[in-house]
Amino acid sequence: MALELDGKSYETDEEGYLLNLSDWNDQLAAEMAKADGAILDENHWEVLNFLRDYYEEYQIAPAVRVLTKAVGKKLGKDKGTSKYLYELFPYGPAKQACKYAGLPKPTGCV
Amino acid sequence: MASKKFLYINRKAPHGSIYAQESLEVVLIGAAFEQNVTLAFIDDGVYQLLQNQDTSGIGTKNFAPTFRALGDYDVSQIYVERESLELRGLSKDDLIPLTYEDEDDDWAEKDSIHVVSSLELADIIEQQDVILNF
Numbered sequence: 001m002a003l004e005l006d007g008k009s010y011e012t013d014e015e016g017y018l019l020n021l022s023d024w025n026d027q028l029a030a031e032m033a034k035a036d037g038a039i040l041d042e043n044h045w046e047v048l049n050f051l052r053d054y055y056e057e058y059q060i061a062p063a064v065r066v067l068t069k070a071v072g073k074k075l076g077k078d079k080g081t082s083k084y085l086y087e088l089f090p091y092g093p094a095k096q097a098c099k100y101a102g103l104p105k106p107t108g109c110v
Numbered sequence: 111m112a113s114k115k116f117l118y119i120n121r122k123a124p125h126g127s128i129y130a131q132e133s134l135e136v137v138l139i140g141a142a143f144e145q146n147v148t149l150a151f152i153d154d155g156v157y158q159l160l161q162n163q164d165t166s167g168i169g170t171k172n173f174a175p176t177f178r179a180l181g182d183y184d185v186s187q188i189y190v191e192r193e194s195l196e197l198r199g200l201s202k203d204d205l206i207p208l209t210y211e212d213e214d215d216d217w218a219e220k221d222s223i224h225v226v227s228s229l230e231l232a233d234i235i236e237q238q239d240v241i242l243n244f
Binding site: 057058059060062063065066069070 | 138141142144171172173175176178179182183
């Protein structure tokens with residue numbers, strides 16, 4: 001599969017996750033969200049940037065339980081809850097947010 | 111689901127085969143499902159935890175930084191066999207520091223790596239429900 005943007009083509013897997021991490025940019029993230037009927041606001045971006053940093057440091061996309069805990073630690077306790085993250089990413093915070101962040105599907109995610 | 115005690119024994123050097131990376135992947139999946147997970151590193155497996163690994167020359171992913179995420183996954187019992195380290199001229203100082211936050215001790219940061227003798231490791235193996243060799 002591939003994602004088209006501004007005449008360029010970006011390879012993805014069958015579920016729409018980017019194959020090449022370095023292809024990622026803000027526009028591409030917004031485009032993927034749009035395809036799901038979502039618009040990214042600053043709260044979404046905060047989580048996406050957090051995930052990019054997490055991947056950079058640990059070379060994995062965290063499982064949702066780990067993500068929730070780590071977000072609470074980094075972005076504040078009120079944001080480290082499943083409720084907050086599911087409101088932002090109703091298809092599942094780890095799964096959906098990782099996709100928009102251009103990361104592989106989280107390990108342990110089925 | 112009742113929690114079982116899982117032990118993953120890692121015996122192989124990190125980058126010559128897929129075993130080490132696959133093992134780590136399975137460990138993370140098991141831990142995500144809140145199983146009780148223990149890791150042991152023996153023989154060439156101790157090389158998996160070496161600091162400053164660089165795989166750019168062989169074009170594979172350097173997954174060593176992922177070991178540092180184990181604490182986030184509540185994997186805090188990591189045993190390295192002393193004899194295997196010594197035979198290779200290594201000590202704990204050569205290994206990536208791995209820590210976890212202890213929920214029962216006001217989230218104090220604690221060391222996850224324990225260097226143990228092969229006899230002590232035998233005891234640890236004895237206590238497990240499921241043992242997986244990589």
